[in-house]
């Protein structure tokens with residue numbers, strides 16, 4: 001299951017992603033955590049110290065390796081150089097699974113231990129000014145989008161992505177790559193305006209969007225969110241002393257997280273799991289092709305000097321059946 005946490009800067013995306021990752025880890029299910037946010041803080045939120053976080057390998061710097069591996073011997077993709085972030089898999093491509101070892105994980109993922117459970121963490125690497133607001137070849141989140149487009153994840157397998165609600169994810173197809181998108185919103189006009197914008201983009205693509213209210217204190221906050229986002233409001237989280245202690249660099253055991261917040265996390269998992277039966281791999285594949293053709297036309301063909309529409313394998317549909325016997 002693929003889950004995105006998006007929202008305005010400072011709303012609590014990283015905090016809630018990290019809590020959800022910790023929660024999923026306690027259930028014993030495999031989890032891949034991905035930091036695709038402009039501010040790379042997920043490692044720290046998962047308890048890494050500064051040196052450990054700084055030593056994480058950046059996916060953005062390993063794009064060539066990722067592309068070489070994923071293209072496999074797909075005859076429609078002539079070289080890694082002509083593979084852009086939206087290039088879809090086809091016959092011959094290598095697919096990724098949540099539970100496996102592969103060269104992409106070897107190069108880009110690190111194991112993080114959370115109170116005895118282990119998750120994989122991957123990070124895009126720090127963004128620079130040149131990365132922001134451009135739908136370009138070098139986009140840091142491109143590495144994540146490629147991996148998501150080649151990922152075949154099953155029920156009870158989780159990929160949690162901490163990302164922005166920025167234009168980068170709309171320029172590509174990134175925002176359509178998830179079973180569910182949690183939009184973290186504080187009960188403020190700004191928090192809610194990001195929700196509206198996201199909802200607008202998502203409307204035509206069948207994106208499952210749920211609002212997670214954060215830093216919600218009392219009835220007035222709750223009423224505000226309910227009035228602004230209606231039924232899209234899934235759950236709210238209040239101030240957490242556990243989070244505050246972690247921010248001080250003294251993370252208590254996760255078992256000590258407040259009960260109300262643990263219940264909120266359980267609700268998130270229930271919402272995620274409920275989307276499994278809504279999955280439509282055909283639509284998922286069509287959407288990646290749609291965004292690929294759009295990006296090819298807008299900049300990809302010119303940049304690579306190739307006709308990238310030819311990379312599309314018309315008969316290919318991603319899905320669990322492709323890896324069932326592997």
Ligand SMILES: Nc1ncnc2c1ncn2[C@@H]1O[C@H](COP(=O)(O)OP(=O)(O)OP(=O)(O)O)[C@@H](O)[C@H]1O
Nearest residue numbers: 009010011012013014015039215238239240243247
């Ligand atoms: N429920 C909470 N209880 C206590 N502190 C919180 C809570 N949610 C977020 N915070 C604090 O608010 C600050 C911002 O949260 P966080 O870094 O998770 O936001 P973000 O959306 O990831 O921000 P950015 O856009 O900078 O990546 C952090 O100091 C975090 O510890």
Ligand SMILES: [Mg+2]
Nearest residue numbers: 014037039041
């Ligand atoms: Mg963050």
